[in-house]
Amino acid sequence: MSTGIILCGVGGQGTVLASKLISASAMESGIPVMSAETIGMAQRGGSVTSHIRIGEGVYSPMVPLGGADTIIGFEPGEAVRMLPYLKEDGAAVVSSRVVIPVTEALVRSGYSSEVMIGHLREHVGRLTVVDTDAAVREIGTAKVLNIILLGASIAAGALPVTADMLMEMIERRVPKKYAELNRRALEYGLDCAHK
Amino acid sequence: MHREFLMGNEAIALGAIASGVDLVCGYPGTPSTEVLETAAKYRPEGTYVEWSVNEKTAMEVAAGAAYAGARVLVTMKQMGLNVASDPLMCVEYIGVKGGMVVLVADDPGPISSQTEQDTRTYAGFSKVPCYDPSTVQEAYEMVQEAFLLSERYGTPVFLRSTTRVSHCYASVDVKDAGEYLEHAAEGFVKDSGRWVIFPRLANANHKKIVERNSALSDVFSDDPINKVYPEENGSRKGVATGGVSFGYAMEARERLGRMRLFKVSTPYPFPEKKAVEFLRGLDEVLCVEELDPVIEQALVYVCGKFGLNVRIRGKLTGDVRTAGENTVDSVLEDISAFMGEPVSRKAVSGQPELPVRPPVLCAGCPHRASFYAVKTAMKGKKAVFCGDIGCYTLGNAMPLDMVDTCLCMGAGLGIAQGINRIEPDTSCFAFVGDSTFFASAIPGVVNAVYNKADMTLIVLDNSTTAMTGHQPHPGTGITMMGGSGTAVSIESVLRGIGLGFVETVDPFELDAAVGAVRCASALPGVKAIVFRSPCIAVSKGRGPASVSPEKCVGCSRCIKELGCPAISMPDGKAVIDTAQCTGCGLCSRVCPAGAIGGEE
Numbered sequence: 001m002s003t004g005i006i007l008c009g010v011g012g013q014g015t016v017l018a019s020k021l022i023s024a025s026a027m028e029s030g031i032p033v034m035s036a037e038t039i040g041m042a043q044r045g046g047s048v049t050s051h052i053r054i055g056e057g058v059y060s061p062m063v064p065l066g067g068a069d070t071i072i073g074f075e076p077g078e079a080v081r082m083l084p085y086l087k088e089d090g091a092a093v094v095s096s097r098v099v100i101p102v103t104e105a106l107v108r109s110g111y112s113s114e115v116m117i118g119h120l121r122e123h124v125g126r127l128t129v130v131d132t133d134a135a136v137r138e139i140g141t142a143k144v145l146n147i148i149l150l151g152a153s154i155a156a157g158a159l160p161v162t163a164d165m166l167m168e169m170i171e172r173r174v175p176k177k178y179a180e181l182n183r184r185a186l187e188y189g190l191d192c193a194h195k
Numbered sequence: 196m197h198r199e200f201l202m203g204n205e206a207i208a209l210g211a212i213a214s215g216v217d218l219v220c221g222y223p224g225t226p227s228t229e230v231l232e233t234a235a236k237y238r239p240e241g242t243y244v245e246w247s248v249n250e251k252t253a254m255e256v257a258a259g260a261a262y263a264g265a266r267v268l269v270t271m272k273q274m275g276l277n278v279a280s281d282p283l284m285c286v287e288y289i290g291v292k293g294g295m296v297v298l299v300a301d302d303p304g305p306i307s308s309q310t311e312q313d314t315r316t317y318a319g320f321s322k323v324p325c326y327d328p329s330t331v332q333e334a335y336e337m338v339q340e341a342f343l344l345s346e347r348y349g350t351p352v353f354l355r356s357t358t359r360v361s362h363c364y365a366s367v368d369v370k371d372a373g374e375y376l377e378h379a380a381e382g383f384v385k386d387s388g389r390w391v392i393f394p395r396l397a398n399a400n401h402k403k404i405v406e407r408n409s410a411l412s413d414v415f416s417d418d419p420i421n422k423v424y425p426e427e428n429g430s431r432k433g434v435a436t437g438g439v440s441f442g443y444a445m446e447a448r449e450r451l452g453r454m455r456l457f458k459v460s461t462p463y464p465f466p467e468k469k470a471v472e473f474l475r476g477l478d479e480v481l482c483v484e485e486l487d488p489v490i491e492q493a494l495v496y497v498c499g500k501f502g503l504n505v506r507i508r509g510k511l512t513g514d515v516r517t518a519g520e521n522t523v524d525s526v527l528e529d530i531s532a533f534m535g536e537p538v539s540r541k542a543v544s545g546q547p548e549l550p551v552r553p554p555v556l557c558a559g560c561p562h563r564a565s566f567y568a569v570k571t572a573m574k575g576k577k578a579v580f581c582g583d584i585g586c587y588t589l590g591n592a593m594p595l596d597m598v599d600t601c602l603c604m605g606a607g608l609g610i611a612q613g614i615n616r617i618e619p620d621t622s623c624f625a626f627v628g629d630s631t632f633f634a635s636a637i638p639g640v641v642n643a644v645y646n647k648a649d650m651t652l653i654v655l656d657n658s659t660t661a662m663t664g665h666q667p668h669p670g671t672g673i674t675m676m677g678g679s680g681t682a683v684s685i686e687s688v689l690r691g692i693g694l695g696f697v698e699t700v701d702p703f704e705l706d707a708a709v710g711a712v713r714c715a716s717a718l719p720g721v722k723a724i725v726f727r728s729p730c731i732a733v734s735k736g737r738g739p740a741s742v743s744p745e746k747c748v749g750c751s752r753c754i755k756e757l758g759c760p761a762i763s764m765p766d767g768k769a770v771i772d773t774a775q776c777t778g779c780g781l782c783s784r785v786c787p788a789g790a791i792g793g794e795e
Contacts, residue, residue, distance in 0.1 A: 010552060012775075020364070027200045027366055034331075035364040038306075039225060039664075044554035044589060045760050057449075060330075060442030061363045064523040065540060077549050100763045101550045106593060106754065111550050119547050142774050 002055030003160050004063035008082045009074025010099045011038075011048050014146035017173070018072070019050035021150065024169045025161035026054045034061035045101070047078055054160055070158040072149050075099050076116035083123060091158035092124045093149055097132035097142075128156045130192050144185035151189020163190055196368050203331045203361045206369070207298060207354065208233035208268075210338035212242070213370045215378030217265035217293070219244045220253040222634065223663035224272030225307040226361040227300035231270045232666075235675040239375075244675045246666055249604075249634040250275035254282040254297070261291035261351075262390060264381035266342055270298040273312050274603065278635070280321075283351070287323050288400045289392055290349040293380055294342035297323070300356045303485040303520040307662075309584070309603060311518060313486035314355040318463035322404050324411055325353035325463045326420075329441035331365035337420070337460070348407055355462075357485065358520075359439040408464040416468035420460040423473045428452035433473065434530060435490050436483040437462060443526035444483050450527065451534055465493040467500070474498065474505045481533040482509030485521050508533065556589045558761035559736060559777030561702050561728035562655050566590045566597040567757065567781065568708035568726075569624065569653060573716065578622040579614050581607035583636075585628040586662045586730075587655050594758045597626075604631055608639025612648045622716050623650045630660040630668040632685055637692075643721045644693045651715045652723040654685055657730040665732055689723045696722035703728055705784050736777030742769045746790035753782040753791065 005022060007015045016037050023033045031054055038048040051063045068086050073079025073094035086092060098113045120127055130152050136142050150166060153159045163186060170182045201209065207230050211219065219234040221227070223246065235244040247253035250271040257269035271279060276299050283297065299317075302308040318325035326341050328334040338354050345352040388396070415421055426433070430452070436444040437459035448456055457473040457480075459466070474480065474497065482491035491509035498505050508514045515529045531538045556563050566587075569580070582588055582598030583605065591598035600610050607625035615623040627636045632654050643650055660666040667673035672682030689697045696718055698711045708726065715722040739761075749767045753759070761775035762782060769790070771782075783791040 011554070012557075023200055023364060027198075032366045033200065033364070034366075036359055037362055037364070039362050044557060044586070045552060046554040047552045059445040060359070060439060060523060061365070062359065062443070062523045064446070064527065067523075080546060081549050083546070100765075101552045102555050102754075102758045102760050103553065103593070104550050104763075106758070109548065109550070111548075115547050119545070122545075 005052040007050040018146040036061040091126035147185035148189040152192040204229035206335040214342040215376040221270030250279035254279035261295040263383040294345040315462040412464040415466040424456040426455035558775040564702035565726040572712035605635030629656040739773040739776035
C-alpha cells in the first residue's frame with residue numbers, strides 16, 4: 001500500500017522544501033519514498049507541483065489522477081487545478097491567499113480566493129483552509145507558509161509523518177537562526193484546525 | 196551499502212564517484228545540471244570537476260582525459276548534445292582508453308527546452324552504446340555499468356536520463372565510501388596510429404564499431420537489465436517499454452492483469468535476441484515510450500529480420516500520441532485501450548476558470564530594466580529584437596514583448612545579421628546572456644565584425660547562469676574546484692574582436708541605459724552594450740518599495756509598462772508585495788504620480 005501526496009503552488013512559495021521535508025521524515029521512519037519536483041523555467045512564477053509517493057509497490061513518483069490521499073495547496077487556484085488528482089475520500093489543506101499572476105494584473109478576469117475556496121468546499125469532504133493573512137499577521141512573514149501548511153496537514157491527519165519527526169528534519173535542513181521561526185510556524189499550523 | 200534519499204542526478208554523480216571517476220565536466224542545462232554540482236560537492240581527493248565553457252569543449256576535455264586513461268563523466272542536456280556532436284561523432288571512431296560516460300538528460304514535454312529530441316536516436320546515429328534507466332536506483336547502478344562497458348570496449352557510452360528520472364527523488368541503496376573503486380589514470384601514451392583521425396583509420400574503425408555493436412547486442416540480450424516479464428493473463432498481447440515509462444506500464448499491468456512485458460534498458464545496441472524471446476508467441480505488441488519510436492522501430496526490424504509475424508503498434512501506427520511527456524494516466528489509457536479494457540474516470544464538474552501562469556522575470560530582475568531601456572530608446576523606430584536562451588527569453592512576455600526571435604544558444608547574433616541583410620533599414624538587436632555569450636556567441640560577433648554587419652549586441656550580464664540554478668561561468672572567474680580562476684572580461688573580448696563601441700551600463704540607471712542604446716543604434720557597424728547588474732538570487736536587495744495610496748492615481752502604468760510580478764492593483768491602487776520586491780526602483784521611474792518610494 002502506498003500514500004500519494006501532491007503539493008502545488010506557484011514558483012517561489014517553498015513547495016520543494018516542503019516536499020523534501022515530508023519525504024525525509026517518511027524515510028527516516030524507514031518507509032521508501034519517491035518524489036518528483038518541478039525544476040527549471042516554471043519555477044519563475046509558474047504553476048509548480050510536487051508528487052510524493054510513500055510506501056511499498058511504487059514504480060514511479062507520479063501520482064495518478066484520483067490517486068492522491070492528500071493535496072497541500074499553497075495557493076487556492078492551484079489546489080483547484082490539481083483537484084482531479086484527489087481521491088474521493090482524500091484530504092486537502094489549502095492556503096486562502098491567492099497569488100495574482102502578472103497576466104491577471106494586465107487583463108482582469110476577477111480571479112478570487114472566495115470562488116476557489118467555494119469550489120473546494122463543494123468538492124472536498126476533508127478540507128482545511130488556512131487563513132494565510134491571519135497566519136502572516138501572527139508569525140510575521142509569509143516565508144514559512146510551507147511549514148504552516150505542513151503543520152495544518154499533520155493536524156488534519158493528512159500526512160503519514162509526525163510533527164516531532166518533521167521538526168527534526170527542519171532542524172537538519174534549515175539554518176539554525178531560522179529554527180525558532182519554523183518551530184512557531186509548525187505549531188501555528190498544528191493549531192490551525194482549531195482557529 | 197546504506198540507503199539515502201537522492202535526486203536522480205545526485206545518484207548519477209555518486210555512481211560515477213563510486214566508479215572511481217577522475218574527471219567530471221559539462222555545461223549546465225535542465226534537467227542535467229545537478230549531476231555535475233553533486234560531483235563537485237562530494238568530489239573525492241584527486242577528482243577534477245569543471246563547468247566547461249560549452250558542451251563541445253566539455254566533450255573534448257573529457258575525450259582528452261579518457262585518452263590519458265582517466266575515467267570521465269561529461270554532462271549536458273539534450274540540446275547540449277547538438278553542440279557537442281562534432282567531437283562525439285569523432286571520438287566514437289577514435290575510441291577511448293579510460294571509461295567515458297556521456298550523461299545526457301532528455302526533456303520530454305518539453306518542459307525547459309526547444310526540442311523533444313531523443314538521445315536514444317543519437318545513440319544509433321553516433322553508434323555510441325546507450326543505457327536508459329527507469330528509476331533513480333537504476334540510474335545509480337547503470338552509470339557504474341556504463342563505466343565498466345566503456346573501458347572494456349574502448350568506446351564512449353551514453354547514460355540517457357529524462358526529467359522524471361533526473362529530477363525524481365527516491366530512497367536509493369548506495370555504496371559506502373569503502374566500497375568505491377579506486378582508479379589511477381595511466382597517462383597519455385603517444386600513438387599517432389591510434390589518436391590521430393585520418394580517413395583510412397576512420398574506415399578501419401567504422402568496420403570494427405559495427406562488429407562490436409553487433410556483439411554488444413548479444414551481450415545486452417544476456418544482461419538481466421533487459422528483462423521479459425512473463426504473462427499471467429494468458430493474453431497474446433504484450434507491451435514493450437523503457438525509461439520512466441516502464442514504471443507507468445508496470446502500474447498499468449498491476450491494474451489490468453499481468454500481460455507479457457519487455458523492459459528495454461539498453462535501446463542501443465538493441466538486445467535483439469531478448470526481443471525475439473519476448474515476441475515469440477505474441478500476436479500484437481504495444482510500444483510505450485517517450486519521444487522517438489526507438490523501441491517500436493527496433494521491434495519492427497527484429498520481426499522482419501527473424502521472420503516473426505507480430506503486429507507492432509505505437510507511435511508509428513497512431514495508437515499513442517507522438518509528442519509530449521507520458522504520464523502514469525496516459526500510459527494506463529494507452530495500454531487499457533490496447534488490451535481492450537477501457538478504464539473510466541470520474542471528472543470533477545464545474546471547475547472555475549483558472550489563471551494562466553506563464554513563467555515571468557522575477558521581481559527586481561535586471562533584465563526587465565534592460566529590456567525596458569531598449570524598448571524606450573527604440574520606441575517608434577523600426578527594430579527587431581533577437582533573443583536567446585536563458586532567463587531573458589522571458590522578456591518575450593507581455594507587456595515587455597521584447598523577444599521577436601529565439602532559436603538556440605547564441606543564435607540571436609546570426610539571426611540579427613541575417614534579418615539586417617534582407618532589411619537594411621531595420622535596427623537589429625541581439626540579446627545574449629553572460630554565460631551564453633561565452634558558450635556560443637563569440638563566433639557570431641566575429642562574423643559580424645568580419646562581414647561588416649550592422650547590428651547592436653546587448654549583453655545581459657547578471658554575473659551568473661541564472662535559469663539553470665546559478666552556476667558560475669568564465670566571466671565570474673569562480674570555478675567548481677573551490678579556488679578562483681581567471682575572470683574573462685566580456686568587454687575585453689569584444690574590443691579584442693574589433694568593436695569600437697562597447698559601453699557598460701547599470702540598467703537600473705534608466706536614463707544612462709536609454710542614452711547608451713540611442714547612441715549605439717545611431718552608429719553604423721557592430722556595437723555592443725553590456726548591461727551589468729547581478730541576478731537578484733545572487734545579490735542582496737535594497738528593501739522593498741512602497742506605494743503611497745494618497746499619491747497613487749490608479750493609472751496602472753507601473754503594471755502595464757513593466758509586468759513586475761510584485762505589483763498588483765486589487766482595489767484601484769497599486770500594491771507592492773513586500774515578499775517579492777527587491778527595491779530595484781524601476782517602477783518608481785515609470786510612475787507619473789511619484790507615488791512609489793523606498794522602504795516604508
